[in-house]
Amino acid sequence: MREENYTINDLEKLTGIKAHTIRIWEKRYGLLFPQRTLTNIRYYTSNDLKKLLNISILNKNGIKISRIAELKESEISEKVIEYSTRSSDVEDQIQALTMAMFHLNQQKFEKLLTVSYINRGFENTYSEIIVPFLLKIGFLWQAGTISPAQEHFATNIIKAKIIVAIESIIASHNEKSKKFLLFLPEGEQHEISLLFAYYLLKKKNQQVTYLGSSIPLYCLKENNTIHQADVLVTSFTSALSLPRMGEYLNQIATHFVDQSILIMGPQIDLLNSQIPNNVNVIRSFEDFNKFIVN
Numbered sequence: 001m002r003e004e005n006y007t008i009n010d011l012e013k014l015t016g017i018k019a020h021t022i023r024i025w026e027k028r029y030g031l032l033f034p035q036r037t038l039t040n041i042r043y044y045t046s047n048d049l050k051k052l053l054n055i056s057i058l059n060k061n062g063i064k065i066s067r068i069a070e071l072k073e074s075e076i077s078e079k080v081i082e083y084s085t086r087s088s089d090v091e092d093q094i095q096a097l098t099m100a101m102f103h104l105n106q107q108k109f110e111k112l113l114t115v116s117y118i119n120r121g122f123e124n125t126y127s128e129i130i131v132p133f134l135l136k137i138g139f140l141w142q143a144g145t146i147s148p149a150q151e152h153f154a155t156n157i158i159k160a161k162i163i164v165a166i167e168s169i170i171a172s173h174n175e176k177s178k179k180f181l182l183f184l185p186e187g188e189q190h191e192i193s194l195l196f197a198y199y200l201l202k203k204k205n206q207q208v209t210y211l212g213s214s215i216p217l218y219c220l221k222e223n224n225t226i227h228q229a230d231v232l233v234t235s236f237t238s239a240l241s242l243p244r245m246g247e248y249l250n251q252i253a254t255h256f257v258d259q260s261i262l263i264m265g266p267q268i269d270l271l272n273s274q275i276p277n278n279v280n281v282i283r284s285f286e287d288f289n290k291f292i293v294n
Contacts, residue, residue, distance in 0.1 A: 005043040008034075015052050022052070029069035031055060046145050050102055054080045057095050081108050094133045101137075101146070101154040109157055122165050126196055127285065130158055134192065138266075155192060162195040169202045181229035183211040183220060185248060190237040193264060197233055197288060204292045217248075221255060232256055235265035246271065253279050262291065 008019045025031045032052065034042040054076050058068050061083045068076065080099055083092065093116060100109035116125040137154060140146045180201050182194050191213050201208050209227055211220075220232075232252070236245055245267060252261060253276030264282040275281065282288050 005045065006049060007043060011044055011049060011052060014049060015056055017052065017056055025055075025065060029065055031065070031069055049145060050099070051076070053095055054099060057083060057092055060089075060092070077103065081112070090128055090132070093129055094136060097129070097133050097154070098136060098140075101150050104150065104153050106153070106157065109154065110161075113157070113161055117161075122199075123285075126162075130192070134158075155190075158192055159195060162192065162199055166195070166199050166202055169199070171202045171205050171207075173205055173207055177205055177207050178230040179207045179209070179228070180231045180233055181209050181211065181220075181223065181227070182233045183215040184213045184234060185236070185240060186214050186216045187240070188235070188237060189213045190235070190265075193235050193237075194233070196285070197235075197264075200285065200288060201292065204289075206292065217251060217255070220252070224256065224259075229259060231260045231262060233262045233264075236263065236267035237265045238267070240267070249279055250276060253277075262288070264288070 006014070008022055011017070011022055012019045022032065026034070032044065032048050034044050034048070036042055051073060055065075055068055057080050058076065059065060063079070071079070077099060081096055083096075093112060096112050097109060100106075100112060113125065113129075116129050120128060134155075137146065137151055141151060182198055182201075184191065184194060194210075194212075198208055198210050209223070209229065211223065234252075240248060249261075249263070257278060259278065261276075261279045262282050263279060268281055268283070271281075280291065282291065
């Protein structure tokens with residue numbers, strides 16, 4: 001991970017804390033110590049950003065800034081996990097997951113998810129905590145604040161939790177059960193939303209064949225010859241450019257003309273080309289559930 005430099009305005013955007021407040025905390029309590037470039041321009045580091053994110057949680061939970069200033073950084077991190085485990089506030093829990101990811105603390109990361117599952121239920125945890133957290137990871141990745149190791153650490157734990165939830169369901173297929181084929185296009189590796197779709201389908205007693213990530217089109221055709229599905233489900237997160245995604249949709253719509261195709265993921269909001277008739281855009285898992293019911 002490269003060391004990223006931030007202006008005070010960057011910190012305001014990333015933390016939601018006003019620049020004026022950050023300056024006061026610096027001068028009065030010495031919470032941050034900005035550095036200067038050779039041309040005397042003030043800047044902050046990734047560690048400053050992490051510390052400020054933690055401080056904001058403690059302050060929001062009633063700890064005075066003067067008290068926070070007396071704590072060691074390790075004590076601040078511990079208190080963030082403690083408060084966030086007890087808190088029902090979505091932002092607190094997302095921030096605590098972010099801090100556990102920064103420090104590669106698997107025990108704390110898993111504990112936060114487990115507590116949320118108990119308090120909110122699995123599906124609400126996914127929609128209210130995990131989805132916003134993944135969006136935040138994407139933003140931090142673009143800003144250069146997290147490393148591949150940190151991103152993989154978090155997403156692999158989340159995937160493992162979803163897989164456990166899938167395996168805990170005993171599906172009962174009947175004459176109304178449809179056959180669903182779940183896959184990601186070649187080059188696409190982000191499986192979490194597809195795994196959650198698998199969970200929802202199994203819970204609704206549908207038949208699911210899960211192929212996973214980065215499936216070449218010819219493999220998809222071969223599988224469909226052996227196991228013809230009623231519905232194909234895929235997701236677009238980052239692998240394809242917009243022109244290539246439009247071309248890909250036309251290809252699968254042509255090859256699977258007699259089947260319904262469901263597409264989801266962040267990239268679908270950017271589609272500006274005409275969508276084939278047998279392709280259905282799923283913008284939320286509420287939409288997905290409605291499709292399953294119908």
